[in-house]
Amino acid sequence: MTPIFFADEFLPPKILILKNPEEIFHLIKVLRYKKGEEIVLKGSDENLYLSKIIEIKKDQVIFEIISREKRDPEIKFELYLCQSLPKLDKWEWILEKATELGVSGFFPLQTERSIVNLKKEQLEKKYGRWRKIINEAVKQSGRKKIPDLYQIQKLKDCLDFIREEGNILVAWENSEVSLKKVIDGIKGKIYLFIGPEGSFSEEEIKILKKYGGIFFNMGPRILKVETAAIVALSLVLYEKGGLGLG
Numbered sequence: 001m002t003p004i005f006f007a008d009e010f011l012p013p014k015i016l017i018l019k020n021p022e023e024i025f026h027l028i029k030v031l032r033y034k035k036g037e038e039i040v041l042k043g044s045d046e047n048l049y050l051s052k053i054i055e056i057k058k059d060q061v062i063f064e065i066i067s068r069e070k071r072d073p074e075i076k077f078e079l080y081l082c083q084s085l086p087k088l089d090k091w092e093w094i095l096e097k098a099t100e101l102g103v104s105g106f107f108p109l110q111t112e113r114s115i116v117n118l119k120k121e122q123l124e125k126k127y128g129r130w131r132k133i134i135n136e137a138v139k140q141s142g143r144k145k146i147p148d149l150y151q152i153q154k155l156k157d158c159l160d161f162i163r164e165e166g167n168i169l170v171a172w173e174n175s176e177v178s179l180k181k182v183i184d185g186i187k188g189k190i191y192l193f194i195g196p197e198g199s200f201s202e203e204e205i206k207i208l209k210k211y212g213g214i215f216f217n218m219g220p221r222i223l224k225v226e227t228a229a230i231v232a233l234s235l236v237l238y239e240k241g242g243l244g245l246g
Contacts, residue, residue, distance in 0.1 A: 016063040024060070075102040081094070092130065155208075159211045165189055170200075173222070179232075
């Protein structure tokens with residue numbers, strides 16, 4: 001599927017312009033689109049438009065809007081992934097796949113058993129890379145919104161930040177309740193917490209319970225962190241009708 005591109009300028013009533021050099025290179029040199037061909041663009045009004053290339057210049061590509069797309073690729077509720085940081089290659093894979101699934105944002109967590117512990121100067125470089133991964137996944141999956149990426153924080157700080165915002169849903173292997181049994185009673189924003197290899201510590205489980213965490217398990221098999229994150233997100237989306245399957 002051809003990725004969606006984000007237009008940089010709108011000239012009413014029917015002209016969209018792409019100016020970002022990297023986007024132009026990707027569209028013309030990598031995907032080899034030519035004048036007269038059609039592609040979907042996101043306008044500054046958050047709508048998607050089927051558009052035709054009418055002119056290709058060195059510093060911009062000009063499109064004429066053909067029609068507004070009726071489909072809405074965004075889920076109808078806010079779903080955030082609060083993930084204990086795994087090894088960085090796994091974290092980047094999670095960022096990409098969770099963005100494709102439709103998450104609203106990411107809270108990377110420094111928990112007791114987290115593997116990664118980055119210095120400030122290292123973090124600044126990593127955040128730029130992580131945002132680029134998210135942006136590319138947004139385009140690839142045809143989404144309209146770019147998920148938020150919050151600073152790395154400790155579990156309690158994250159819980160203090162979100163405590164009045166919505167539901168705290170925790171994947172935990174020791175829970176005796178399946179997601180299906182708890183999801184119907186959940187309304188509004190969902191903050192999904194996924195622990196590190198070895199799970200959350202006993203103290204962290206106590207903290208999550210204190211903040212009203214709703215615990216569920218994902219079956220008898222032991223899943224890797226990156227598998228658990230994507231499976232849990234998929235289960236929540238399926239149960240809440242967020243996969244767009246009718």
